[in-house]
Amino acid sequence: MIAIVKDSATPDQLDHFVSWIEGRGFKTNVSRGENETIVGIIGDTTKIDPFLLESMDIVDQVRRVSEPFKKANRKFHPEDTVVDCGHGVLLGGGNFQVIAGPCSVEGDNLWDIARGVHEAGATMLRGGAYKPRTSPYSYQGMGERGLELLCEVGHSLDMPVVSEVMDPRDVEGFLDRGVDVLQVGTRNAQNFPLLRELGRTNAPVLLKRGMGCTIDEFLMSAEYVMSEGNPNVILCERGIRTFETRTRNTFDANAIPVVHHLSHLPIIADPSHATGYTRYVRPIAYAATAAGADGLEMEVHDDPQNALSDGAQALTPTQFSDAMRRISLIRSAVEADLD
Amino acid sequence: MIAIVKDSATPDQLDHFVSWIEGRGFKTNVSRGENETIVGIIGDTTKIDPFLLESMDIVDQVRRVSEPFKKANRKFHPEDTVVDCGHGVLLGGGNFQVIAGPCSVEGDNLWDIARGVHEAGATMLRGGAYKPRTSPYSYQGMGERGLELLCEVGHSLDMPVVSEVMDPRDVEGFLDRGVDVLQVGTRNAQNFPLLRELGRTNAPVLLKRGMGCTIDEFLMSAEYVMSEGNPNVILCERGIRTFETRTRNTFDANAIPVVHHLSHLPIIADPSHATGYTRYVRPIAYAATAAGADGLEMEVHDDPQNALSDGAQALTPTQFSDAMRRISLIRSAVEADLD
Amino acid sequence: MIAIVKDSATPDQLDHFVSWIEGRGFKTNVSRGENETIVGIIGDTTKIDPFLLESMDIVDQVRRVSEPFKKANRKFHPEDTVVDCGHGVLLGGGNFQVIAGPCSVEGDNLWDIARGVHEAGATMLRGGAYKPRTSPYSYQGMGERGLELLCEVGHSLDMPVVSEVMDPRDVEGFLDRGVDVLQVGTRNAQNFPLLRELGRTNAPVLLKRGMGCTIDEFLMSAEYVMSEGNPNVILCERGIRTFETRTRNTFDANAIPVVHHLSHLPIIADPSHATGYTRYVRPIAYAATAAGADGLEMEVHDDPQNALSDGAQALTPTQFSDAMRRISLIRSAVEADLD
Amino acid sequence: MIAIVKDSATPDQLDHFVSWIEGRGFKTNVSRGENETIVGIIGDTTKIDPFLLESMDIVDQVRRVSEPFKKANRKFHPEDTVVDCGHGVLLGGGNFQVIAGPCSVEGDNLWDIARGVHEAGATMLRGGAYKPRTSPYSYQGMGERGLELLCEVGHSLDMPVVSEVMDPRDVEGFLDRGVDVLQVGTRNAQNFPLLRELGRTNAPVLLKRGMGCTIDEFLMSAEYVMSEGNPNVILCERGIRTFETRTRNTFDANAIPVVHHLSHLPIIADPSHATGYTRYVRPIAYAATAAGADGLEMEVHDDPQNALSDGAQALTPTQFSDAMRRISLIRSAVEADLD
Known part of the structure; x- marks a missing residue:
């Protein structure tokens, strides 16, 4: 799963967001672009609600990278x-x-x-x-x-x-x-x-x-x-x-x-x-x-x-x-x- | 419920259709127009499948006149x-x-x-x-x-x-x-x-x-x-x-x-x-x-x-x-x- | 085209409706059922707006009987x-x-x-x-x-x-x-x-x-x-x-x-x-x-x-x-x- | 824009893909996850067709990160x-x-x-x-x-x-x-x-x-x-x-x-x-x-x-x-x- 963090987020806000995700047992991978920062969320993301992440102030968009179905995949x-x-x-x-x-x-x-x-x-x-x-x-x-x-x-x-x-x-x-x-x-x-x-x-x-x-x-x-x-x-x-x-x-x-x-x-x-x-x-x-x-x-x-x-x-x-x-x-x- | 009968239907086919409907306990009301004939079907039509009538050879279209919901109506x-x-x-x-x-x-x-x-x-x-x-x-x-x-x-x-x-x-x-x-x-x-x-x-x-x-x-x-x-x-x-x-x-x-x-x-x-x-x-x-x-x-x-x-x-x-x-x-x- | 007139319409209202349609150059065919009255409208109905008829007080529903396309039909x-x-x-x-x-x-x-x-x-x-x-x-x-x-x-x-x-x-x-x-x-x-x-x-x-x-x-x-x-x-x-x-x-x-x-x-x-x-x-x-x-x-x-x-x-x-x-x-x- | 590269892609294939994107004037940012690799594509991506990238063999999915509208944004x-x-x-x-x-x-x-x-x-x-x-x-x-x-x-x-x-x-x-x-x-x-x-x-x-x-x-x-x-x-x-x-x-x-x-x-x-x-x-x-x-x-x-x-x-x-x-x-x- 990928979260796109807004350009306007402060470093503190970004750190807080990353800690929050890691506190739920996921690894992260942060990559800063010119206009936005991409946070990769690694682990079993089938339990995360992408709408929830997207509702956070500093988050612009969230995209699933892996399909939520496993046994049927x-x-x-x-x-x-x-x-x-x-x-x-x-x-x-x-x-x-x-x-x-x-x-x-x-x-x-x-x-x-x-x-x-x-x-x-x-x-x-x-x-x-x-x-x-x-x-x-x-x-x-x-x-x-x-x-x-x-x-x-x-x-x-x-x-x-x-x-x-x-x-x-x-x-x-x-x-x-x-x-x-x-x-x-x-x-x-x-x-x-x-x-x-x-x-x-x-x-x-x-x-x-x-x-x-x-x-x-x-x-x-x-x-x-x-x-x-x-x-x-x-x-x-x-x-x-x-x-x-x-x-x-x-x-x-x-x-x-x-x-x-x-x-x-x-x-x-x-x-x-x-x-x-x-x-x-x-x-x-x-x-x-x-x-x-x-x-x-x-x-x-x-x-x-x-x-x-x-x-x-x-x-x-x-x-x-x-x-x-x-x-x-x-x-x-x-x-x-x-x- | 109304059935529109095709212009091409013969009087015999129309009679047969009307009998078929009446045989199921409904009254009918036939009105011949210039290009088509309209058969009104009177009674509790909630039990009739309009798709079925519409599939008959001489029938062009079927339209419900009364809503299928009664107690909620x-x-x-x-x-x-x-x-x-x-x-x-x-x-x-x-x-x-x-x-x-x-x-x-x-x-x-x-x-x-x-x-x-x-x-x-x-x-x-x-x-x-x-x-x-x-x-x-x-x-x-x-x-x-x-x-x-x-x-x-x-x-x-x-x-x-x-x-x-x-x-x-x-x-x-x-x-x-x-x-x-x-x-x-x-x-x-x-x-x-x-x-x-x-x-x-x-x-x-x-x-x-x-x-x-x-x-x-x-x-x-x-x-x-x-x-x-x-x-x-x-x-x-x-x-x-x-x-x-x-x-x-x-x-x-x-x-x-x-x-x-x-x-x-x-x-x-x-x-x-x-x-x-x-x-x-x-x-x-x-x-x-x-x-x-x-x-x-x-x-x-x-x-x-x-x-x-x-x-x-x-x-x-x-x-x-x-x-x-x-x-x-x-x-x-x-x-x-x-x- | 067919107009379904509400049960609650008075004979006067129905007459007025029928005259209005005939005044626009169409023939009509009225058939009274138990719970509603069906008015068949005969003529070139491609120029009538069914939504307009349906908006009239005494009209319950309107249904097209003939397709609006002619040359492609x-x-x-x-x-x-x-x-x-x-x-x-x-x-x-x-x-x-x-x-x-x-x-x-x-x-x-x-x-x-x-x-x-x-x-x-x-x-x-x-x-x-x-x-x-x-x-x-x-x-x-x-x-x-x-x-x-x-x-x-x-x-x-x-x-x-x-x-x-x-x-x-x-x-x-x-x-x-x-x-x-x-x-x-x-x-x-x-x-x-x-x-x-x-x-x-x-x-x-x-x-x-x-x-x-x-x-x-x-x-x-x-x-x-x-x-x-x-x-x-x-x-x-x-x-x-x-x-x-x-x-x-x-x-x-x-x-x-x-x-x-x-x-x-x-x-x-x-x-x-x-x-x-x-x-x-x-x-x-x-x-x-x-x-x-x-x-x-x-x-x-x-x-x-x-x-x-x-x-x-x-x-x-x-x-x-x-x-x-x-x-x-x-x-x-x-x-x-x-x- | 982000491309998710399949786990099955070889390093050579990934290099080739990255070069192809950079050859079109974009910067990239590659981040390898456990099950997939994410390639961030940086620059004016409004001219890239995401469906095209997605059709490439090693690419699993492509997601826009920035909206394609600018003046209306x-x-x-x-x-x-x-x-x-x-x-x-x-x-x-x-x-x-x-x-x-x-x-x-x-x-x-x-x-x-x-x-x-x-x-x-x-x-x-x-x-x-x-x-x-x-x-x-x-x-x-x-x-x-x-x-x-x-x-x-x-x-x-x-x-x-x-x-x-x-x-x-x-x-x-x-x-x-x-x-x-x-x-x-x-x-x-x-x-x-x-x-x-x-x-x-x-x-x-x-x-x-x-x-x-x-x-x-x-x-x-x-x-x-x-x-x-x-x-x-x-x-x-x-x-x-x-x-x-x-x-x-x-x-x-x-x-x-x-x-x-x-x-x-x-x-x-x-x-x-x-x-x-x-x-x-x-x-x-x-x-x-x-x-x-x-x-x-x-x-x-x-x-x-x-x-x-x-x-x-x-x-x-x-x-x-x-x-x-x-x-x-x-x-x-x-x-x-x-x-």
């Missing part, structure tokens, strides 16, 4: 993390996986949807049983019975299943019922008690980016899970909140190569939520694949107009099957050995 | 809500209250801070015992002991106390220890299990706006609490996430008159988080007051540079006392009878 | 526009073109860069001669001499040339010197005198999206050019302003399929500005191609570290050549006939 | 700038002025509006003659005749007049006709040829913040005007583009104290555009005043529903007069001597 873990999702399905480090299924588990139509997506090449099955709906009056999901059905269907096809958990009290129940990958939704991306609870398990966590979170905050959320001992985090870009209103969210394609640069964790994309309209899901699925995503999560429903939630962004099994063939071609293009 | 409850915070302190409907105290309860220095803010005119005492920190390596709060100390100090001065709860499992403990007002932080603004849990109590809930939430979503979060039976919601504008980086957040002053227009719930402002720097806290406290806020929540610390969290945005007791005098003058200006 | 012009850029180069409607070259024309190194990008498959040459720099103290470009050199080099390779014009007084000079495609930069996306001036020529206009502009505003900027009689507009998504700071801008991949849905105009992408860092340019170029862009504009420099502007986001000729091969493979994947 | 000009707007009206440095009038000059109703706002206490008259409308089909203003009428009316009341100029070719005509203060609108905030043209005059420039511009970019736009020799810049916060849709823009109240901290230039606020709805204009005018603005610009119209532009956000003369009385009380509260 590629600098300290250069090789890609590969997450074992169960049933022989690995994700990351060159292993590309497609997670598909309905927004919500609704009943026995799940059997048909699952068979359809499996046949088309999806390797993992998704389905919500506890739904985070903006309105308390919207459909809230089937609950436990939904989880049981999801596991029954998915496992019969040897597909790991993914479902969203919102309440730390539910984590144990998800694992007991056999859910393979626990998803954290965008609205809980900074629900720290939930992240800690998941960090105490060993289950893969599919962590969606908060719609108002920077990439650094996204990685800090992963750090919460990892700091409790669970290294199995899969990141998911699902669109952020911007001023654009023609789509539900703005898909931040840049986040894919940026996360690959900063972190060793795998990152997948969710083109369904990133757009909000069926008609835009496939182009964005292709874009995410081409940008280097480690996988995709997509909503598929056999009868979108009668889906109990988010039918507007679901593909039909036929559309999904078509998309899978093109995704596979794009993967080959991205991975082609050009020499 | 001023249309159905024209008079201002006044929340009783305990110890004789009412907030809203002309009752302006200032909540002050340290970011975190740290120990016995709370006595001095509390006496200082009380003397300066604050009527409620704040202090965090469970802190939602972006980094898992930052100070996380004193926990239960912090709540006990907060209540002991606040109640000795006859001030209701406010503290943030993050985990639904902690709600009961907060109430048992005597916390008067339960605060929901910006990162949990859409943590629906937590909101529901609070909705099952009768305690005043101080709900901060999610930094990525629109005003409508903010009101829907209040609706979650209210839909469970608890009408005692105080809203708090604390800054939103924008592209500006010179301040921690962007204080959305507009939100104050907009919320007053849309809802009967009281809305206060938090100029400390809305700016992130002590030097900007007072001008924004004045701005919020002038815009018609029902109160303020401000961080005050006797020794900001040694605060365990958020010292950068805390006022000293002297600065706070100065601010309170000017806030009172501004209140008089805003409320002055001009005739 | 796919509804009235279903087939894709193909822009003839000169030298036999067509763009749009299945014709994919890559525009490459340095950020600024700097001197004779342009010959080598141009030959390099031409050999790698670029079909158009870009280079700035008048640079819109955030700082008045940054390099501002070679001016006229730069345009002449750009045309000399590009045309010797039979490549149309693209250069940014900022000042309406310069338009004629650009055309006189032989610039084929006039680019409007993001900061001038709503510089209406400039857009009108370009609309009075017949030259292809490469219109970059304003970094703070919605897709609708982007299309309205195209409408400004088209409304003066020039139909040759090429749109360019180059990233928008969001809260994310790890990249210079946020590339809005969604904008590509959305523009294809709303408009018949071709849309290309600029991955150099959309990311700001060389290391992210190629993944985003691939993503844009996969999402269905009609072309790309990319910065290439033989010695990025000594470029006079924007070297940070330039590819070397070798990197560009590698990228072009993969872009071609992705194009094939996207266009593959799957049946 | 309070560090080099501590006392407040006071702008002489003509007719004895000074703005800034404690001189608070209210600019009022219609969005567009429409005709002889200007006489009544002007007398009304003058009587209520406005000291400057505004009115648009060339209107930057999002749609080319909207009313575009009266042009020259509008300027003449504006000057005739304003000067008869001894009020300086303010009008927006969009085209650099029009600057001379504005001055010839007697316009006192030339306004640059939000869409032209980074129209550098226009800013330079205004910089070559000596007329006060009222510069509106670009709706997508950071505060630093806002000050760099002022720098463009000042760098050409014209120090008479008045800044105006008029709302920024965010995800919130309940208001036309989001008024960034924080910008007022932040600009006062960073710059010596006066800053006023435009609550009409910052909200977009008459009903929110007054609370935001009060908020801006309380936050320390040096003045306000407000739209007033005698018959808002028949205004040719922006009637939705105009106050009536009666509403304006009421607002002026409260603004005056708030000014007194903010400026009160508390001791």
Whole structure:
């Protein structure tokens, strides 16, 4: 961390500032320039609040030099993390996986949807049983019975299943019922008690980016899970909140190569939520694949107009099957050995 | 809710669409224009997903006509809500209250801070015992002991106390220890299990706006609490996430008159988080007051540079006392009878 | 356009409102619902300010039903526009073109860069001669001499040339010197005198999206050019302003399929500005191609570290050549006939 | 400027980097830390592109230490700038002025509006003659005749007049006709040829913040005007583009104290555009005043529903007069001597 001290600071003030920092266990390195003095602060600065330093009278600006995330940082873990999702399905480090299924588990139509997506090449099955709906009056999901059905269907096809958990009290129940990958939704991306609870398990966590979170905050959320001992985090870009209103969210394609640069964790994309309209899901699925995503999560429903939630962004099994063939071609293009 | 049907739709397609809507229990009102046909959908449309309708082939656009929030809506409850915070302190409907105290309860220095803010005119005492920190390596709060100390100090001065709860499992403990007002932080603004849990109590809930939430979503979060039976919601504008980086957040002053227009719930402002720097806290406290806020929540610390969290945005007791005098003058200006 | 009238409006007030609208030359269609009354306003509503209607006492909300852009609207012009850029180069409607070259024309190194990008498959040459720099103290470009050199080099390779014009007084000079495609930069996306001036020529206009502009505003900027009689507009998504700071801008991949849905105009992408860092340019170029862009504009420099502007986001000729091969493979994947 | 060099850089690479910087005329100061090396770059770094340095292999991050704006910077000009707007009206440095009038000059109703706002206490008259409308089909203003009428009316009341100029070719005509203060609108905030043209005059420039511009970019736009020799810049916060849709823009109240901290230039606020709805204009005018603005610009119209532009956000003369009385009380509260 670096503090820029104002030109107007007296030598006494500077000494006092340096002593204050050193008194908190850091080393310093002072370098006087023409118009300002730079104080390097050396040590584990993740515990210092840069805003606090910046609020001091003689300090002009403070800049972090090292990222606040450690376990998620590629600098300290250069090789890609590969997450074992169960049933022989690995994700990351060159292993590309497609997670598909309905927004919500609704009943026995799940059997048909699952068979359809499996046949088309999806390797993992998704389905919500506890739904985070903006309105308390919207459909809230089937609950436990939904989880049981999801596991029954998915496992019969040897597909790991993914479902969203919102309440730390539910984590144990998800694992007991056999859910393979626990998803954290965008609205809980900074629900720290939930992240800690998941960090105490060993289950893969599919962590969606908060719609108002920077990439650094996204990685800090992963750090919460990892700091409790669970290294199995899969990141998911699902669109952020911007001023654009023609789509539900703005898909931040840049986040894919940026996360690959900063972190060793795998990152997948969710083109369904990133757009909000069926008609835009496939182009964005292709874009995410081409940008280097480690996988995709997509909503598929056999009868979108009668889906109990988010039918507007679901593909039909036929559309999904078509998309899978093109995704596979794009993967080959991205991975082609050009020499 | 209104659906705009494309010019290209055949009469059969339109009939089919209208039947589909009526089959779900709604009435319709079809009006053919020159270039498009408008289908009014009448009934409780809070359960319809507008994105779904919009995804249908013959539909061009869908627009909500009525707000999705009901209990929080001023249309159905024209008079201002006044929340009783305990110890004789009412907030809203002309009752302006200032909540002050340290970011975190740290120990016995709370006595001095509390006496200082009380003397300066604050009527409620704040202090965090469970802190939602972006980094898992930052100070996380004193926990239960912090709540006990907060209540002991606040109640000795006859001030209701406010503290943030993050985990639904902690709600009961907060109430048992005597916390008067339960605060929901910006990162949990859409943590629906937590909101529901609070909705099952009768305690005043101080709900901060999610930094990525629109005003409508903010009101829907209040609706979650209210839909469970608890009408005692105080809203708090604390800054939103924008592209500006010179301040921690962007204080959305507009939100104050907009919320007053849309809802009967009281809305206060938090100029400390809305700016992130002590030097900007007072001008924004004045701005919020002038815009018609029902109160303020401000961080005050006797020794900001040694605060365990958020010292950068805390006022000293002297600065706070100065601010309170000017806030009172501004209140008089805003409320002055001009005739 | 639809106005939702409040339940509380008296029949007299409603009549008065309807007369007021009809007095301005529109037809109306009134439909009374249970809780509100909907007034459809029929005619050329592009001249009505929806905010004005919404400010009237009895009006609750106003919603546009038809898009405000006409000439750029796919509804009235279903087939894709193909822009003839000169030298036999067509763009749009299945014709994919890559525009490459340095950020600024700097001197004779342009010959080598141009030959390099031409050999790698670029079909158009870009280079700035008048640079819109955030700082008045940054390099501002070679001016006229730069345009002449750009045309000399590009045309010797039979490549149309693209250069940014900022000042309406310069338009004629650009055309006189032989610039084929006039680019409007993001900061001038709503510089209406400039857009009108370009609309009075017949030259292809490469219109970059304003970094703070919605897709609708982007299309309205195209409408400004088209409304003066020039139909040759090429749109360019180059990233928008969001809260994310790890990249210079946020590339809005969604904008590509959305523009294809709303408009018949071709849309290309600029991955150099959309990311700001060389290391992210190629993944985003691939993503844009996969999402269905009609072309790309990319910065290439033989010695990025000594470029006079924007070297940070330039590819070397070798990197560009590698990228072009993969872009071609992705194009094939996207266009593959799957049946 | 500071460059953080990666731990993995070899001494040779570091030497090469340092030589490269020194070869461009800067001094350096290298300080090796445990995990990284910090290279201070000393000299006029406004001409260095930080993105370029950051793109170099051995460089991890680059941070500006000094602001890129100089003439607008309070560090080099501590006392407040006071702008002489003509007719004895000074703005800034404690001189608070209210600019009022219609969005567009429409005709002889200007006489009544002007007398009304003058009587209520406005000291400057505004009115648009060339209107930057999002749609080319909207009313575009009266042009020259509008300027003449504006000057005739304003000067008869001894009020300086303010009008927006969009085209650099029009600057001379504005001055010839007697316009006192030339306004640059939000869409032209980074129209550098226009800013330079205004910089070559000596007329006060009222510069509106670009709706997508950071505060630093806002000050760099002022720098463009000042760098050409014209120090008479008045800044105006008029709302920024965010995800919130309940208001036309989001008024960034924080910008007022932040600009006062960073710059010596006066800053006023435009609550009409910052909200977009008459009903929110007054609370935001009060908020801006309380936050320390040096003045306000407000739209007033005698018959808002028949205004040719922006009637939705105009106050009536009666509403304006009421607002002026409260603004005056708030000014007194903010400026009160508390001791």
